[in-house]
Amino acid sequence: MSGQDGETLDGIRRRIDALDDEIMRLISERADCAQEVARIKRAADARAEFYRPEREAQVLRRIQAANPGPLNSEEMARLFREIMSACLALEQQLSIAFLGPEGTFTQAAALKHFGHSVNTVPMNAIDEVFREVESGSAHYGVVPVENSTEGVVTHTLDRFMQSPLSICGEVELRIHHHLLSTADALSRVERIYSHQQSLAQCREWLDARLPQAERLSVSSNADAARRASREPGAAAIASEAAAELYGLNVLAANIEDSPDNTTRFLVIGPRSSGPSGNDKTSLLVSARNRPGSLHGLLSPFADNDVSLTRIESRPSHCVNWEYVFFMDIEGHAQDAHVAKALAELKQEAELVKVLGSYPKAVL
Ligand SMILES: O=C(O)C(=O)C[C@]1(C(=O)O)C=C[C@@H](O)C=C1
Numbered sequence: 001m002s003g004q005d006g007e008t009l010d011g012i013r014r015r016i017d018a019l020d021d022e023i024m025r026l027i028s029e030r031a032d033c034a035q036e037v038a039r040i041k042r043a044a045d046a047r048a049e050f051y052r053p054e055r056e057a058q059v060l061r062r063i064q065a066a067n068p069g070p071l072n073s074e075e076m077a078r079l080f081r082e083i084m085s086a087c088l089a090l091e092q093q094l095s096i097a098f099l100g101p102e103g104t105f106t107q108a109a110a111l112k113h114f115g116h117s118v119n120t121v122p123m124n125a126i127d128e129v130f131r132e133v134e135s136g137s138a139h140y141g142v143v144p145v146e147n148s149t150e151g152v153v154t155h156t157l158d159r160f161m162q163s164p165l166s167i168c169g170e171v172e173l174r175i176h177h178h179l180l181s182t183a184d185a186l187s188r189v190e191r192i193y194s195h196q197q198s199l200a201q202c203r204e205w206l207d208a209r210l211p212q213a214e215r216l217s218v219s220s221n222a223d224a225a226r227r228a229s230r231e232p233g234a235a236a237i238a239s240e241a242a243a244e245l246y247g248l249n250v251l252a253a254n255i256e257d258s259p260d261n262t263t264r265f266l267v268i269g270p271r272s273s274g275p276s277g278n279d280k281t282s283l284l285v286s287a288r289n290r291p292g293s294l295h296g297l298l299s300p301f302a303d304n305d306v307s308l309t310r311i312e313s314r315p316s317h318c319v320n321w322e323y324v325f326f327m328d329i330e331g332h333a334q335d336a337h338v339a340k341a342l343a344e345l346k347q348e349a350e351l352v353k354v355l356g357s358y359p360k361a362v363l
Pocket of ligand 1: 034053055056083084087088
């Protein structure tokens with residue numbers, strides 16, 4: 001057998017072997033560099049942070065911009081994410097608390113962000129993820145914050161009102177829902193378990209294809225998959241990972257109503273990230289109780305050319321009928337124009353808490 005210019009299959013495979021040797025040598029050299037970086041960080045500060053989200057974002061953005069193909073940029077970044085994950089594990093073995101159980105989209109988001117060389121630790125609730133990181137039992141946590149079709153996860157926003165933790169990253173994940181069951185046909189499905197957000201995201205498909213089946217909301221899609229694996233006649237709406245983990249058949253794939261159904265997750269940790277050159281800042285702001293106060297909260301951004309990309313109001317839980325605003329703005333709190341806007345905002349607002357500055361999601 002020979003290729004276009006007469007090279008035999010054996011010949012190409014010999015070339016691949018030689019390239020693999022070279023790739024391995026280069027990865028090992030890179031890992032040596034990471035160990036050297038760790039020594040420098042340790043010498044500078046005994047309690048040094050080894051994980052540097054801003055540097056990781058810069059590495060991945062540079063790789064995506066320089067990628068010559070034929071692999072697409074997302075795929076190339078995914079490979080480098082794993083190399084970096086393995087290098088970081090040589091510096092420090094990270095444990096990452098996530099909203100479990102095993103097989104949730106939040107776990108997929110944690111692995112997408114940190115790569116597979118970390119320990120992911122499932123928690124039963126968003127509150128427990130926060131507590132695990134607050135107590136120092138886990139280095140970082142990953143929690144869902146908003147979905148493109150169903151809106152914000154209010155539990156996560158509310159938890160920031162009391163938490164000393166900062167946001168140090170964000171992850172965006174395209175969400176594909178599958179109908180999973182031990183049954184082998186749709187006609188045998190009597191009950192469907194899923195998280196209420198997933199049931200909502202597949203409402204039209206369910207109305208059209210399984211109108212007679214009972215819909216039951218449970219704490220997570222992975223919990224739904226676990227139930228479906230035990231109960232005849234039951235199905236779950238969950239991910240492909242959950243299908244594998246619980247040994248279920250995919251009765252129907254990609255049943256979400258919106259084809260670009262995306263969920264955004266936040267990475268929480270003891271401090272926010274340094275500037276990466278393309279960042280976001282999340283704020284918790286409460287207005288003074290006087291006329292025009294909302295206008296006063298927004299004008300510092302307009303006056304300093306800072307884009308406000310999201311504003312969400314939530315009851316403050318301190319005083320009845322008082323509200324706090326969660327805001328996302330473009331830029332890092334250390335960028336001069338953002339720092340100026342924040343200083344002006346502090347003059348206007350009752351309270352301004354910077355929840356964190358962090359690199360915009362890369363992949
Ligand atoms: O540059 C650093 O600070 C490193 O520790 C190296 C490295 C990498 O492998 O590129 C590893 C971990 C950090 O999170 C960021 C980058």
